[in-house]
Amino acid sequence: MKATALAHPNLALVKYWGKRDDALILPHQSSLSLTLSPLSVRTSVAFGVGESDAVELNGYVAKGSERDRVIRVLDTVRAEAKGQKLGPARMVSRGDFPASAGLASSAAGFAALAVAARAAAGLPADPRAASLLARLGSGSACRSVQGGLCEWMRGERPDGSDSYAVQRFDEKHWPELRMVVAIVSRDEKEVKSRDGMKNAVETSPYYAAWTKDAEAEVVRARDYIARRDLQALGEMCERNAWRMHATSLAADPPLCYLMPATLALIHSLREQRKKGVPVWFTLDAGPNPCILTDAAHEVAAEAVARACGATEVVRCVPGGDARLLAEHLF
Numbered sequence: 001m002k003a004t005a006l007a008h009p010n011l012a013l014v015k016y017w018g019k020r021d022d023a024l025i026l027p028h029q030s031s032l033s034l035t036l037s038p039l040s041v042r043t044s045v046a047f048g049v050g051e052s053d054a055v056e057l058n059g060y061v062a063k064g065s066e067r068d069r070v071i072r073v074l075d076t077v078r079a080e081a082k083g084q085k086l087g088p089a090r091m092v093s094r095g096d097f098p099a100s101a102g103l104a105s106s107a108a109g110f111a112a113l114a115v116a117a118r119a120a121a122g123l124p125a126d127p128r129a130a131s132l133l134a135r136l137g138s139g140s141a142c143r144s145v146q147g148g149l150c151e152w153m154r155g156e157r158p159d160g161s162d163s164y165a166v167q168r169f170d171e172k173h174w175p176e177l178r179m180v181v182a183i184v185s186r187d188e189k190e191v192k193s194r195d196g197m198k199n200a201v202e203t204s205p206y207y208a209a210w211t212k213d214a215e216a217e218v219v220r221a222r223d224y225i226a227r228r229d230l231q232a233l234g235e236m237c238e239r240n241a242w243r244m245h246a247t248s249l250a251a252d253p254p255l256c257y258l259m260p261a262t263l264a265l266i267h268s269l270r271e272q273r274k275k276g277v278p279v280w281f282t283l284d285a286g287p288n289p290c291i292l293t294d295a296a297h298e299v300a301a302e303a304v305a306r307a308c309g310a311t312e313v314v315r316c317v318p319g320g321d322a323r324l325l326a327e328h329l330f
Helices: 064-080 105-120 127-135 139-143 193-203 207-226 230-249 260-274 295-307
Strands: 002-007 010-014 019-021 031-037 041-047 054-057 089-095 149-152 165-169 177-183 280-282 290-294 312-318 323-325
Touching (some): 002 105, 041 105, 064 089, 165 207, 260 280, 260 295, 295 312
Antiparallel strands (some): 010 031, 041 089
């Protein structure tokens, strides 16, 4: 009754920003992301352990909403495995990159949890079922169950049964694609993503235009990726990121995730493109820009990031599917 899974975070090229249903975590629009290796989260789950559920995240005991989100996923698995009496669970999760800094740590964590919990309960491997389950913990987690480039379909059904992620291109489709993560701050965000997007949905006058535009960008992104058109994809990534952040800047109260180093890097990339270096940024809800480029220019991208104040730089390649591991965390 124990299993351990590893999952990679994903970075949305077309962003998810806002829920139409907070309880089921259903998005207002579809999104498309790149799974990032080598960044990862490992999660071990065991059922039938102790007298009550125990949840440990990166070395500390989870409390409040963090714990509640994990228990919700575990309860869903217990309900699905109704022929078994699984009992209390223990869950331990550890990531190798900063949490709450805009790098989708929760996405990797809940994807790993979904895969591990289903395996520990004896449920069959099923990417669609795991994606639906992961979504209940963190919306973007549904895109980390599979590797490569995945699309989270908005869906139409009120129960959310058609809102899950599908792999559009596997990690071998575009092996030269690179994402260089520039960490300018490891501090936790003052406003978490779910609170920031809720504020944008409820108060930003730009929000309706954002959802319409983002849905259309998914279709264009699929075409650019199919053609391996780095320039078109890079331009779209920057456009989509700016528009997502614009919704929050226009919210009440305004919310700005950008730091001086963030803006310095963004402006520097523009100057590099004038010199013929193919580098574009994207940015989730946090201060750490990610640079889209190719294998031939990843060293140059890292140099630009460090020159602009990045304290750490991680070069990422397209990552693979979440997978089970033989070694457990407890």
